[in-house]
Amino acid sequence: MYLLGLGIVLMLLKYLAIGPVADWSWWWVLSPFVLAVVWWAWADASGYTKRKAMELEEKRVAERRQRTKDALNSSTQKRHR
Known part of the structure; x- marks a missing residue:
């Protein structure tokens, strides 16, 4: 670019x-x-282009998983209070 x-x-x-x-x-x-x-x-x-695209996708998936875990943990903590 x-x-x-x-x-x-x-x-x-x-x-x-x-x-x-x-x-x-x-x-x-x-x-x-x-x-x-x-x-x-x-x-x-x-394969550089494909590898970079795969790394970006893996990063997005990991971030989405972490957000889901955080959301589940916060909702679980609210129930126990």
């Missing part, structure tokens, strides 16, 4: 002829987009 943001900023700077980026070749300006495509291809091929 950072590479896309960098690419957009560099592209705007080049198009609007702002700063030293105006003198750069378009190849350098557009290179963050190429790197983003390479990153996504690697992340999908290596």
Whole structure:
């Protein structure tokens, strides 16, 4: 995501002829987009994306379980008072 943001900023700077980026070749300006495509291809091929999604899902499940336990404990404590 950072590479896309960098690419957009560099592209705007080049198009609007702002700063030293105006003198750069378009190849350098557009290179963050190429790197983003390479990153996504690697992340999908290596399983990185799926692994991160699974870790996020496991974290959500653990938090939901903890909230349920806390709710059960608080309702049990109210009955015993």
